Amino acid sequence: MNPVIEVKNLFVDLPLPAGMLHAVRNVSFHVSRGETVSLVGESGCGKSMTALAIMNLLPMNAIRTADVLSFEGRDFLQTSESEMADIRGNKMAMIFQEPMTSLDPCYTIGNQLEEALNQHRRVSKQEASDRAVFLLEKVGITAAASRLKQYPHQLSGGLRQRVMIAMGLMCGPSLIIADEPTTALDVTIQAQILSLLKSLQTEFEMGLILITHDLGVVARVADRLAVMYCGEVVETGTTEEVFGNPIHPYTRGLMACIPVPGKTKPGEKLGSISGIVPTPIGELTGCTFRNRCPNSTAECVYSENPLNEISPGRAYRCLLSPEACAAGWSQS
Amino acid sequence: MVAITVSIVSFMMIRLSGDPAVALAGENATSQEIELIREQYGFDRPILIQYLDWAARAIQGDFGESPYFNQPVTQIIGDRIGVTMKLGVMALLFAVVFSIPVGVLASIRPNTWIDRTALGISVMGQAMPSFWFGLIMIIVLGVWLRLLPISGTDSLANFVMPTIALGYYGIPAFMRLTRSGMLEVLSSDHIRTARAKGLRWGRVLFKHALRNAIIPVVALAAVQLGFLLGGSIVIESVFALHGIGYLAWESIGRSDLPVVQAIVLLLSMIFVGLTLVSDIINAFLDPRIRVK
Amino acid sequence: MSTPVVSIQALDAGLGETVIFPSPGKIIRMRMRRHKGFIVGSIAVLLTFLIAILAPIVAPHDPYEQNLENRLKPAIWQEKGTWNHPLGTDNLGRDYLSRLVYGCRISLIIGFSIMMIALVLGTIMGMLAGYYGGKVDMVVSFLITVRLALPAVLVALAVVALIGGSMTVVIVVLGFLIWARIAVVMRASTQRIRSNDYVAAAQAAGCSTLRILLTEILPNLADNLVVVATLEIGRAILLEAALSFLGMGVMPPTPSWGLMISEGKEFMFFYPHLIAIPGIALFVLVLGMNLLGDGIRDVTTPEGRS
Numbered sequence: 001m002n003p004v005i006e007v008k009n010l011f012v013d014l015p016l017p018a019g020m021l022h023a024v025r026n027v028s029f030h031v032s033r034g035e036t037v038s039l040v041g042e043s044g045c046g047k048s049m050t051a052l053a054i055m056n057l058l059p060m061n062a063i064r065t066a067d068v069l070s071f072e073g074r075d076f077l078q079t080s081e082s083e084m085a086d087i088r089g090n091k092m093a094m095i096f097q098e099p100m101t102s103l104d105p106c107y108t109i110g111n112q113l114e115e116a117l118n119q120h121r122r123v124s125k126q127e128a129s130d131r132a133v134f135l136l137e138k139v140g141i142t143a144a145a146s147r148l149k150q151y152p153h154q155l156s157g158g159l160r161q162r163v164m165i166a167m168g169l170m171c172g173p174s175l176i177i178a179d180e181p182t183t184a185l186d187v188t189i190q191a192q193i194l195s196l197l198k199s200l201q202t203e204f205e206m207g208l209i210l211i212t213h214d215l216g217v218v219a220r221v222a223d224r225l226a227v228m229y230c231g232e233v234v235e236t237g238t239t240e241e242v243f244g245n246p247i248h249p250y251t252r253g254l255m256a257c258i259p260v261p262g263k264t265k266p267g268e269k270l271g272s273i274s275g276i277v278p279t280p281i282g283e284l285t286g287c288t289f290r291n292r293c294p295n296s297t298a299e300c301v302y303s304e305n306p307l308n309e310i311s312p313g314r315a316y317r318c319l320l321s322p323e324a325c326a327a328g329w330s331q332s
Numbered sequence: 333m334v335a336i337t338v339s340i341v342s343f344m345m346i347r348l349s350g351d352p353a354v355a356l357a358g359e360n361a362t363s364q365e366i367e368l369i370r371e372q373y374g375f376d377r378p379i380l381i382q383y384l385d386w387a388a389r390a391i392q393g394d395f396g397e398s399p400y401f402n403q404p405v406t407q408i409i410g411d412r413i414g415v416t417m418k419l420g421v422m423a424l425l426f427a428v429v430f431s432i433p434v435g436v437l438a439s440i441r442p443n444t445w446i447d448r449t450a451l452g453i454s455v456m457g458q459a460m461p462s463f464w465f466g467l468i469m470i471i472v473l474g475v476w477l478r479l480l481p482i483s484g485t486d487s488l489a490n491f492v493m494p495t496i497a498l499g500y501y502g503i504p505a506f507m508r509l510t511r512s513g514m515l516e517v518l519s520s521d522h523i524r525t526a527r528a529k530g531l532r533w534g535r536v537l538f539k540h541a542l543r544n545a546i547i548p549v550v551a552l553a554a555v556q557l558g559f560l561l562g563g564s565i566v567i568e569s570v571f572a573l574h575g576i577g578y579l580a581w582e583s584i585g586r587s588d589l590p591v592v593q594a595i596v597l598l599l600s601m602i603f604v605g606l607t608l609v610s611d612i613i614n615a616f617l618d619p620r621i622r623v624k
Numbered sequence: 625m626s627t628p629v630v631s632i633q634a635l636d637a638g639l640g641e642t643v644i645f646p647s648p649g650k651i652i653r654m655r656m657r658r659h660k661g662f663i664v665g666s667i668a669v670l671l672t673f674l675i676a677i678l679a680p681i682v683a684p685h686d687p688y689e690q691n692l693e694n695r696l697k698p699a700i701w702q703e704k705g706t707w708n709h710p711l712g713t714d715n716l717g718r719d720y721l722s723r724l725v726y727g728c729r730i731s732l733i734i735g736f737s738i739m740m741i742a743l744v745l746g747t748i749m750g751m752l753a754g755y756y757g758g759k760v761d762m763v764v765s766f767l768i769t770v771r772l773a774l775p776a777v778l779v780a781l782a783v784v785a786l787i788g789g790s791m792t793v794v795i796v797v798l799g800f801l802i803w804a805r806i807a808v809v810m811r812a813s814t815q816r817i818r819s820n821d822y823v824a825a826a827q828a829a830g831c832s833t834l835r836i837l838l839t840e841i842l843p844n845l846a847d848n849l850v851v852v853a854t855l856e857i858g859r860a861i862l863l864e865a866a867l868s869f870l871g872m873g874v875m876p877p878t879p880s881w882g883l884m885i886s887e888g889k890e891f892m893f894f895y896p897h898l899i900a901i902p903g904i905a906l907f908v909l910v911l912g913m914n915l916l917g918d919g920i921r922d923v924t925t926p927e928g929r930s
Binding site for chain 2: 661773774778779786866869896899907
Binding site for chain 1: 520521522524525526527528529530531532540543544617618619620
């Protein structure tokens, strides 16, 4: 197995006036070609920060450390900014959440698409625009040639997101990071964009990191997932494993929140997790889920709480055994 | 519409704030002489008639004759407007060329010494009286250091000090606008996209950030030119430059009303025209405003 | 930060969702102490105020007293300077320091008076335009554009020349010219405030328009107003100085700083301090006002500062 990207024990810290914010703690995962790995969690859990950390697009005062952060065999921790710029948009592309504001309003679509290619390859104007048209058609945009001359404000959100995907593909990357690509879109468009991403991935044999808070999206598209909470990974596994048998109380809580057609009776209360998410700021000890977990004990406050691996790729973060962990959880 | 109102306002203000016949006649005139002047210039007619008469001729380009110069007003102004235009444009260029790079620098390194210095210059610039600054420059650069000539309009060097004296007052506005515009744009999503595409900082700054941030600045520049032209009167007096500002001042002193009225109207028209230009520039630079 | 910062230790301690913040008044006072511009500005303005009020005590001589035998005496740092006239005398033998001190009064009185007129006029116009919108807004905006199109200095000069210069004339004329920028700001703020729910609530409760304007909108305009006011005082002071410098402002022998610069212009090559010093005084006062205005704005709404 040759992973396209490998991350081990990634930390991202942000100095704030109120103290040091540990936005990402001990995050590890890997992605291979043709694989979709999803980082799941609610807003503020550190998943976007993880993506930015990989690309080294963090805010200036952020501090990034990791044991391993390598991409196609290249050690990102030792890579200079100009080498990173060569890789961004080229071997590795990122698609963001808000298609409405992700494109420069002052330049045409064609200009921005071709820019992505011209930055990394020596091509003629004709070749650049041919590639742009080719990819626009690949992402399902009709009348692609005339679209090149249009400005972003003339396109709908769904179309703009397709343009963003096309832009990411201009140089034929081996890895795409999609940060909540469908959150800002209509539900009907979401499905289209997701299946588009999946088919492109298969066709071009790329790795895909899909960042989302929507479990429905994960179930449809991802091969493996990592559930994140408060900057840490709390559960990992393949989609079947985690959905079939969620272990960590947070994962179980998330699953319980989703109404299941056929199973959930009308009028039945949806699950919810009581308590609020703490801010990972300052000295952190023990388990950060403890104030919301029905199983928590005094031990949870101070003991080290590493990931428990029960089989390769399948892990959860709790001091209890899998059975005990699942037991105390009841639907409210 | 604005033009008409401006002309009415300026006409009324000037005519109603004193008896022009008395002013023209001078301090020692007898009442007979005043009456004569009144008749000769038509000051004895109802004020509305006076205005309509003036307006009708003004539309045709005839602003009357200056009692002081005994020449058509249009010619007098035409001779001198070149100097003022030159001064105004140069002052604008000076302000813009100085503030935009500094504003951009301040925005890339906010809250560092560069930023604070920029803000400091901006705050100090707004507090200095321009005529005083002009005088100080004359003393320091013209007399003590003998670097520049202190009056006359022969060469470009003559314009250096007046340009700085007139232009520096506009620097704070441009610098702040550039800085805040850049700060806003730099934290926007499409800049993040540009960096994620692998574009280097230089390209990101100029092609994407500045292009977006500069739109309000350019629009402001057009309007600011209008203000500069209006404010030229002070600087032209200090440096004895024979532009229409100086002419206006002299004419006020001599109660040469036709000239004063014409200059006020002209400057206002230029201002209105510049606001139109500013709107056009906005539409040109920002594709979102253009109507297809 | 839209989400409150709650550390896990706080949650352990069962503090739940209570997040302790200092009170708004305390926050503002804390910021005031840290904001250098605000401090410097307040000191400068306060100092000028004090000097103006205590002028008779601070000034060593009568600023109007001429002594033609004592003309153009040197200042203390030049040869033959004496402590009797620390800044020397002007071309009519009047003590320069005393004139400078009394000039504080002139600048402050004129500045504040102009600002008051402009503020009242500008706020009323702005509020009406922002509150009613529609035709009222069109009319007011039109008036504002007309006013901004007029070259202010020119018109002021012309009017003063024809009526005759004096403090009152200058104050009235400039007051009626400066209102436009204030109106622009007040209009925008009013529009913003008007769209708030509590205004709709007051309307639904049947409050008269006047009452709404006075009790709901005006108090919310207050901090914007203060900032704009301090900035406009600075401009008013500079405008008066320019007018007086050109001879169409305050009339001699009143000790206006602008007038002092104009009077000193003749001799400036030999006695540069005659023009340098009043200019520095103007600079310090206006700078102080501007720093104060910026400081107040930063202290009350720091998010506004990009």
